[in-house]
Amino acid sequence: MTGGLFITFEGGEGAGKSTQIAWLAEKLRDKRYGVLxxxxxxxxxxxxxxxxxxLSGAAEPLGAKAETLxxxxxxxxxxxxxxxxxxxRGEIVLCDRFADSTRVYQGTTGGIDLRFIKxxxxxxxxxxxPDLTLLLDIDPEEGLRRAAARRGEDEVDRFEKEALDVHRRRREAFLAIAAAEPxxxxxxxxxxxxxxxxNAVTEAVFAALAARASD
Known part of the structure; x- marks a missing residue:
């Protein structure tokens, strides 16, 4: 593969992004790809x-616009x-969240005008x-349950603690992005x-790699 490939993972709380990224990275390294x-x-x-x-919430009093910046x-x-x-260097970059999360968290549920976000x-x-964005979609109620089980006694972060309705709006916003940029x-x-x-992640990523190789 000539040139790197930039892959981002998006989705709500508890969707399993970190686990899937770790598994994918191992699989790609087994195939002798350079991975970050x-x-x-x-x-x-x-x-x-x-x-x-x-994530500590220290910026929350400044408002969503300051958080965006x-x-x-x-x-x-x-x-x-x-x-x-x-x-x-020609590596495959796997990134847990990127600009889509700003559109959703600070835009859709933070109330920041889309023109400012863009x-x-x-x-x-x-x-x-990103060359490829994998949106891991899960019902927010189930996602929060999984996130709580994973977190255990650790303190909940700034975004995870918000109301279920907020998480549902974020899910819809992520789905809208996916529909708009297929x-x-x-x-x-x-x-x-x-x-x-x-298996679904692997299929999507290796299809992207094959398409890149044929370019």
């Missing part, structure tokens, strides 16, 4: 510092320090967009067993 696993917010030194501010600042550092260098997104991404997005039913989800 990363996440948002975070993925670079500067972005990880912003992650703590965002903080996510953008973290994303710029993440792209410059981590994602673009890996793509230039203008900030354009500035932050500077032309670097060439980039693949919808995966995450309510199935982890192994069944893994």
């Amino acid at each position: 696993v990363t996440r948002e917010p975070g993925g670079s030194a500067g972005a990880e510092a912003v992650r703590h501010v965002l 903080l996510f953008a600042a973290a994303r710029i550092d993440h792209l410059d320090s981590t994602i673009r260098p890996a793509l230039q 203008s900030v997104e354009k500035l932050a991404l500077d032309g670097t967009r 060439d980039r997005c693949r919808l995966i039913d995450a309510s199935r067993s982890p192994e069944e989800v893994e």
